[in-house]
Amino acid sequence: MGGDFGPHCIVPACISCLVEHPSLHLVLVGQSELVESLIARHPGVDRARLRVEHADEIIGMNDQPALALRSKPDSSMRVGLELVRDGAVQACVSAGNSGALMALSRYVLKTLPGIDRPAMVAAVPTQSGFCHLLDLGANVDCSxxxxxxxxxxxxxxxxxxGTARPRVALLNVGTEDIKGSQQVKLAAGLLQQANGLNYIGFVEGDGLYRGEADVVVCDGFVGNVLLKSSEGLAVMIAGRIEALFRSSLAARMVGVLALPLLRRLRGELSPAQHNGASLVGLQGIVVKSHGGAGPEGFKSAIRRALLEIEEDLPRRLQSRLAEHLL
Structure with a gap:
């Protein structure tokens, strides 16, 4: 029920995903009368793989996490997370209120041993592939x-x-040891002493996109601003290129030749193709979709959850954490 478009976006995205992935089963949690009416617009849906779980309440995008935790026990978000906790489903995907999703996930699913706070992580495209960036907004103030x-x-x-011996870096305002906030400097000291981590030091924002690290770490305030700025920049560049190719007859002729490459580039950089941030550190799989994502973006978030189910990420993460945590 969450996000900018709610079930009007999520229902068609889910139905499309069912067609693409024959082994996938989905449970749509929300106000059943509305959800069923939207499903009815898509004849031929395999209802053996799609069911609706009723939930009366909705957590608004402006609701405080504490309010969502205490006062809305029958919210679609909470019911969905409880389905994960109880083993009825293997993952929860939500486009709703990020703060509420984090608070409810910690309360309902609990964190893995040794983890104080879950973090939100997503794959960001770089010159050489992808970089896993975290935290993306779940934790604004971090020690x-x-x-x-x-x-x-x-x-x-x-x-x-799939990344062998990933290079880990801290996002900073410079690469020198004297740069950065006190907490970033202290974190660098901890990482330099860590066994089994391939810590390579500080990286700046441009270094992230050059692919200088496979994992870049920052607090949630910085990470969220960086991610949304990147998404806006990608859309702006694509729009400016299209406008240039429409600016004259000669430009349009060149544009016809360049169109296949431009379409490929736009697809690779499109925020919809990379939508879906994982809440890692929980005893269950939770994926946060961008609230403004359309059907294609929400499908990407579902695919992210499906990958983590196939890789059994929480169990594998728990088995490895003891090797690294202080």
Whole structure:
């Protein structure tokens, strides 16, 4: 029921995903009358793989996390997380209120042993592939110990998802040891002493996009601003290029030749293709979709959850954390 478009976006995204992934089963949690009416617009849906779980309440995008935790026990978000806790489903995907999702996830699912706070991580495209960036907004104020834990979780997540010996860096305003806030400097000291982590030091924002690290760690305030700025920049550049190719007859002729490459580039950089941030450090799989994502973006978030189910990420993460945590 969350996000900018609610079930009007999420229902068609889910139905499309069912067609693409024959082994996928989905439970849509929310106000059943509305959800069923939207499903009815898509004849031929395999209802054996799609069911609706009723939940009366909705957590608004402006609701305080504490209010969502205490006062809305039958919210769609909470019911969905309880389905994960009870083993009825293997993952929860939500486009709703990020703060409420984090608070409810910690309360309902609990964190893995040794983890104080879950972190939100997503794969960001770089010149050489992808970089796992965390935290993306779940934790605005972070201690050095939190940043250390994020680095451990990011490294293990990247390794589980296919990166051998991932390079881990702290995002900073410079690469010199004297640069940065006190907490970042303290976190660097902890990471330099860590066994089994491939810590490479500080990286600046441009270094992230050059692919200088496989995992980049920062607090949630910085990470959220960086991510949304990146998404806006990608959309702006694509729009400016299209406008240039429409500016004259000669430009349009060149644009026809360049169109296949431009479409490929736009697809690779499109925020919708990379939507879906994982809440790592929980005893269950939770994926946060961007609130403004459309159907294609929400499908990406579902695919992210499906990958983590196939890789059994929480169990593998827990088995590796003891090797790294202080």
């Amino acid at each position: 050095a110990e939190h940043l250390y834990q994020f680095a451990v979780m990011g490294s293990v997540t990247a390794e589980v998802l």
